[in-house]
Amino acid sequence: MGEFAKGGLLLSAIETEGLTPEFRELVHAAARQELTKWGIDRFSIVALADRNGLPVDEILEFWTDEAALIMDVLLDGAGREAAPPDTGSLRDDLYALAVGMAAYLGSDQGHQIQGSHLIGEPFLDGIEIRRTLWRVRVQRLGIVFTRARDRGELRDGIEPAVVLEMLLAPINMRALFTGEPIDEQYCRLMADLVWHAVRS
Structure with missing residues (x-):
């Protein structure tokens, strides 16, 4: 499980067990589109799933909430491996x-x-x-x-x-x-x- 810490507190988590690269990239691509259109403040996993025909329950199985998905996408986009x-x-x-x-x-x-x-x-x-x-x-x-x-x-x-x-x-x-x-x-x-x- 991946974690993002705020001070000593856990802000959000990503469950990576069972998450395939193909599904992760599919969700990331949809999330990038949502972020460019709606920004961080109006980002919604439910809306993302609905607009892209993705299973919302499966998304939430790996990304616990909007914050987890946003941070995963944006940290990756800025060059996770750079x-x-x-x-x-x-x-x-x-x-x-x-x-x-x-x-x-x-x-x-x-x-x-x-x-x-x-x-x-x-x-x-x-x-x-x-x-x-x-x-x-x-x-x-x-x-x-x-x-x-x-x-x-x-x-x-x-x-x-x-x-x-x-x-x-x-x-x-x-x-x-x-x-x-x-x-x-x-x-x-x-x-x-x-x-x-x-x-x-």
Whole structure:
């Protein structure tokens, strides 16, 4: 069983025993469509099953609730298996992260899925899903900053989550709000600005 933790509390769970790759991808594909159309706040497993001719009981057998399915889909879409960059320098790692986010947002699916994160209604479940997704992603990328600290590149007291917010927020702003280009030069500029702000 897969779990997503909120602090020390279990937020949602995925039962993987008996879940075939084919059924998982079928449900994921339907869920991605639902998320791009309705967003996180209006996502419903019952509606997903009805619109796609899928057995709702079987979906709930593996994903205990909407939060479990949303997080499974979005963490997978953002690159469940993608390794954090390891270029040997924090400056280039930040650039690689910026380029990776730009490429993800530049794809049709990535742009639509990222747009589903926008907060439409600040109700508790939706907020906690977003916060848990972000915490998991920060945790996965934490090794980038551990290596940088070990190399003496990072100032004391710098939190990885804050560095990632500084780096990725402007890219998301351009992709989701202003539509301005996000090219390699812009990614390098953002990476260098953040690097200068946090380096030792």
